Amino acid sequence: MKVCLVSSSGGHLTHLIMLKPFWSKHNRFWVTFDKEDANSALQGEKVYHCFFPTNRNIPNLFRNTVLAWKVLRRERPDLIISSGAAIAVPFFWLGKLFGAKTVYLEVFDRIDKPTLTGRLVTPVTDRFIVEWEEMLNVYPKAINLGSVF
Template sequence: MKICLVGSSGGHLTHLKQLEPVWHKHDRFWVTFDKPDASSYLTEERWYKAYFPTNRNVFNLIRNTFVAFRVLLKERPDVIISSGAGVAVPFFYIGKLIGAKLVYIEVFDRIDKSTVTGRLVYPITDKFIVQWDEMKKVYPKAINLGSLF
């Protein structure tokens, strides 16, 4: 199985790192921002650089859509996993088009309110994971697996 782990650097990357028991034995690649935490952690990993900032930045959304097309058509992952943020959106929609399974993990600091990325990808995910019971009211089809920390 080939896994694509896509997310912003910082806390989103930390969330994905917490999933190491899930991804460590699989062929995988990462998509994140070229920032010190990402380049430090991913030195031994295959990774692709996405454009930032993504918050309400249409230009970088378009650029990241082209990155998503290029990377996903080259790599052809079976599964795409993300904990956000905006960089996940084009990867999920293009991933859906190529038949990848989509797993989204809503961030830990959201207890009873959705994120923009969560709202955008919720309708197309195969598994939508939350970390608080209260979030099941926001995302009724979600699965609560508890805290990643």
């Protein structure tokens, strides 16, 4: 199985790194920002750098959509996993066109309100995971796995 892990740097990337027991067993590549923390954490991993800032930035949404098309066409992942933020949107939507399954992990600090990214990827997400029981009221079809941390 080939896995694409997509996130902004910082806490979102930390969320995905915490899933190492899963992704370390698979052929994988990452999509994240070209920032010192991300480059340090992903040293030795295959990484594609996306454009930032992403949140509410229409020009970078367009650039990242083009990037997503190119990367997904080249890599053909079976599974795309993200914990946000906005970089997940083009990868999830285009990933479905390429036949990928998608898993979204809503961020830990959201206890009873959705994120914008969560709302935007819900229609194309195969498994939506939350970390708080209260979030099942926000995302009724989600799966509560508890804290990743």
